[in-house]
Amino acid sequence: MERAAHGYPMVLSDLSLEYPPHGPSPAHVALHGLTLTIAPGEVLGVLGSAGSGKSTLAKVLSGDAFEPRGGEVRPVITGGEATVLGQALRRMPKRRLAEYRFRVGYLPQGASSMLPADRSVAEIIAAPILERDHRYNRRALTTRVATMLDGVRLPLSMLERYPYELSAGQRQRVALAQALVLGPSVLIADEPTAGIDLSVRDVVAQLIGELREQHAFSAMLISHDLPVLRSIADRIAVLDRGELAAIGTIDDVFHDPHHPYVKALAGALDDGHAVIDDLASDTPS
């Protein structure tokens, strides 16, 4: 896979994403003309109103949207381009997908409730390694899995447990360990702390901080959790109804907001809301 000539791990250029028509439902444009970059070592926070296209963006950028799975309507790139770690995603050949997904960490929305019930924590964390190389040295695998578990601050005694034996926060940490086990240089995390205890907030912040110290690690962090964004994100992008409403440092974005949705967010922050999930996008644009 070629490296990005410009060195930016993520470049979105006039990107539009659409759900194709299905049954009686017409096509739906989820994201329209999004242009932004993530610099090497940068963490970009993404927040936005419900339905503004955040999860759709994460599914496409992670490659998850391109996995052959029946039954589900998946978004497609209908305009512009997204280039991640040098891989242009529009018209990416199918044979590139598996390798691409190994290089990009993805923590989907609700990951803690999607862990396979019949696998132990050790098996769950090890799965991407064995998927990439089923003959991977077992001793090295055990060490890697234990290191990842420790990295998300869970005790080794959890290795043989099953998801139902863990709290939601512990399951989310296992999902994070799995997303990072292949040592990706980019992580796309969709609401990693939503509805989960504060322990996950701290772990996400600490882990991303450590990864940035160790190597050029960049991330897109979808979150409405302002303390998390403040502690980790270098800049934030605000989406509203499928379009970019603002981008910059948190202070820049909220200091003198022009866009109505960003103004409403700034108002919520002034009122002391730290988590701004529930702010409806009912502001006129």
Ligand SMILES: Nc1ncnc2c1ncn2[C@@H]1O[C@H](COP(=O)(O)OP(=O)(O)OP(=O)(O)O)[C@@H](O)[C@H]1O
């Ligand atoms: N399978 C689908 N088919 C058609 N439209 C969809 C599908 N999934 C999502 N959408 C629509 O695409 C738009 C973007 O949805 P998306 O889930 O990306 O928003 P979001 O910003 O992540 O919202 P939330 O904060 O509620 O998770 C919404 O209008 C949603 O209704």
